[in-house]
Amino acid sequence: MGNGLTQTINIGGASGYWGESAMATPQFLAHKEAGGALDYLVYDYLAEITMSILARAKAKDPSKGYATDFVDYVIRPFADRIASSGVKLLANAGGVNPEACGAAVREIIKEKGLDLTVAVITGDDLLGNKDKIAAEGLRDMFDGRDFPDVDKILSINAYLGAFPVAKALAAGADIVITGRCVDSAVTLGALIHEFGWEATDWDLLASGSLCGHILECGPQVTGGNFTDWEDAGDIAEIGYPIAEVAADGSFVTTKPDGTQGIVNVGTVSEQMLYEIGDPQAYFLPDVICDFSEVTIIQQAPNRVQVSPAKGRPAPATYKTCLTYADGFRAGTYVTHYGGNATAKAQKFGKAALDRANKALRVFNLGEYTEFSQEIMGAGSQFGEARESDEVVMKLAVKHPDMRACAIFLKEVSGLALATPPGLSGFTGVRAKPSPVVRLFSYLTPKGELPVKIDVGGNVITHTDALFSPTPAPIPHTLPKPPQDADTDVPLIKLAWARSGDKGNKSNIGIIARQPEYLPYLVAALTPDIVEGALSHFMETSGAVEVFHLPGSHSINFLIDNVLGGGGPASLRNDSQGKGYGQILLRQMIKVPSHIASQI
Structure with a gap:
């Protein structure tokens, strides 16, 4: 178990993608300067399409290939305030060229005469091994496609975990820059370092990963993309999320005082279900997470308590894209x-x-x-x-x-x-x-991927430990269909919804506004009904998986072949299924008359 020396760590989620607004960093620094608690800022810049864009940029100019927003809109204008604040920065801004990103950041720090140590983590980029990888005869892990023509490959990156980030912090880093890691790893790395969590603390690692998942999309958990969007106030001044994390893995989600937006059970629940697939088997390099029994409770206005998650031993491979x-x-x-x-x-x-x-x-x-x-x-x-x-x-x-x-x-x-x-x-x-x-996805054995951590010129190596797998948990049984429903109401009156993509799959989370509504949602939203609502987008039938999360009174649907290839391979107006939850919310749901009269 962790050493528990630190009571609470405060982490701000400052970026959800490359190109997002630059307002988070000054907002968080002002919060800190006004006496607010803040220990870390985490920045997530990378997606699969981003990696291909950065790879093309590096091919044209070897000094490029990283998320320039981190250098131009975070470090350059705010380095002095960052240094005086004592807040540490963790970012996957390195893209396909972490060394160049690190060099650019170090140059700015040197110019300003600041005492900040920068760490750069490498090892995820496998593009140089493409001929060897092609010879292995791999097929796509999701749809079985043949390995692509080597001459057409743009990028190959394994998704690293959090322990290299923790090692960089232990070695004295103030700013940690990684290449491709899972989005939640920057948050989990800070928690591993602060709380002394070990590689076998599965439940703690899963809980820290959930915290990272809540923070990784920035204001999407403070009112952005929220079903009840009217409640978010002036989104031009929306607050970015802060997680107050305890050593047992529980945390409170909140935002800086004086900002707009909203943090409630709905916003946090929507973000928890966002793009997770099977909630009992959310695979990450450090742990296999089970979010199905996590409870989410309103503690006070704009303060939501999230309980710890469950975890199983980490997989022996890295997902590689x-x-x-x-x-x-x-x-x-x-x-x-x-x-x-x-x-x-x-x-x-x-x-x-x-x-x-x-x-x-x-x-x-x-x-x-x-x-x-x-x-x-x-x-x-x-x-x-x-x-x-x-x-x-x-x-x-x-x-x-x-x-x-x-x-x-x-x-x-x-x-x-x-x-x-x-x-x-x-x-x-x-x-x-x-x-x-x-996108072509496959698995890389962990033993084949040494990771290097350059902390101000001191190079540390890291290899993730391997563990024996344990049986997967038994899927939760859906509530029994009720027999007293007789009145039709719109689903949006009963539930919140959030949707997104997983490659060519759409993930749609439906959360009951009240626990007693859930059986009626389950009864009405059968796989056939969900498929019917999206049939005009679907390429194959019978491709709807249903998962139950009793802790948050929610259902997660995973629908295959519904995005026209997904992401940059799709010609769709909504290539990531961001509006699919809105389609489901139009469904009419039968409930008892006494519930219908209350909503």
């Missing part, structure tokens, strides 16, 4: 308004595709491999096709040859004088073809 180029895509938006706008848009879209196909035949380029047309304002996101007097249409194509994508964009633009009336759009910038980036 490879990105590769797979042709090109092009897309753009046009608008129509006036009478019969939907019909006008449909005719315009068909004509654009017909013209482009005719041009492809002239240049002997072959057909488009995929075409997507969605008409927003006419119900396309809900599987409907209703008439409207104002619509936005998204048109997109895929093709192996970039020239074919350029032809499509030219024909969309060139149709402007032949269009039905009411065409409009924001002008001045034309869309351009871009590479289609696909």
Whole structure:
């Protein structure tokens, strides 16, 4: 067990992705300077598409390939205040070039004459081994696809864990920069260091990972993307999250005083279910987490208590994500308004595709491999096709040859004088073809991946320990269907919802607003009903998995093949399923009349 020497650690979640607002760092520093408790700031910048973008940047310029936001919007303007505050910074800003990121940060610190020690963690980047990896005959761990053409690979990165971060802190680091690690690892690393947690403290490691998961998307737990969005106040001034963590792994989620947003059971529950898949088997490099029995309780306004989680021994492998180029895509938006706008848009879209196909035949380029047309304002996101007097249409194509994508964009633009009336759009910038980036996932044995930690020139090595697996917990039984339901009410009156992506899968969490509502949600939201609500997006049927989280009175749905390939490989308007929870919230749910009369 941990040594428990420190009572409470306060950690602020300052970034959820590369490109997010830069307001978190000054907000947290002002909180600290006003007497607020704050020990660490954690920054999450990386996603699979980010890795491919950074890899292309490094290929063009060996000094690039990291999240420049950390250098330009955190270190450069605030290094003096960071040094005087005593707050330590932990960031996966290194991308595919942690050394360059570390060098840029160290140069700024030197210029300002500050006494801050920077650690750089490397070992996750496997791109240099791509030929050897290709020879292993690997298949994608989720859908069985063959290994891609080596010449098309953009990045290969194993997802590291938290113990290298903890070692860097133990060696005196004030700022820790990693390459690809799991999003929650920066938070867990701080807790391992502060509390002395060991590699076999499974429940503590799972609890710390849950804390990191709550913080990793920044204001998404303080009112961002919240079902009850009206309660978040002025989101221009939204507060970023702070976790007050105890040595037993429990923590309170809150935000700085004087900021907008909201922290309640709904915001925290939504974030806990966000993109977790099976809540009893959330695989991380340091532990396999079970969040199913975690309880979430409102302690006071904007203060929510989260109980410890359960954990099992860490897997013997690292999840490894490879990105590769797979042709090109092009897309753009046009608008129509006036009478019969939907019909006008449909005719315009068909004509654009017909013209482009005719041009492809002239240049002997072959057909488009995929075409997507969605008409927003006419119900396309809900599987409907209703008439409207104002619509936005998204048109997109895929093709192996970039020239074919350029032809499509030219024909969309060139149709402007032949269009039905009411065409409009924001002008001045034309869309351009871009590479289609696909994700290939596999497992790398831990023994094959030595990790290096450079703390101010002192290099430490790290290899994660290996453990024997233990049986998975028995899945929780769903509540029995009630027999007294007789009145229809909208699901949004009974539940909060949050959705997101897991590759080409969508994850939709549904949380009962009151525990007594849960049996009615379970009875109404069967896999068939969920599939029916999303059938216009689904590529295969019978692909809905259901998981129960009794501790938080919630259900998690994992739906396969529903994102058109997912992320940068998709032509969808919502390629990450961010709005799928909103679709489910329109469902009508039968409840007893006494419940219906109360909501």
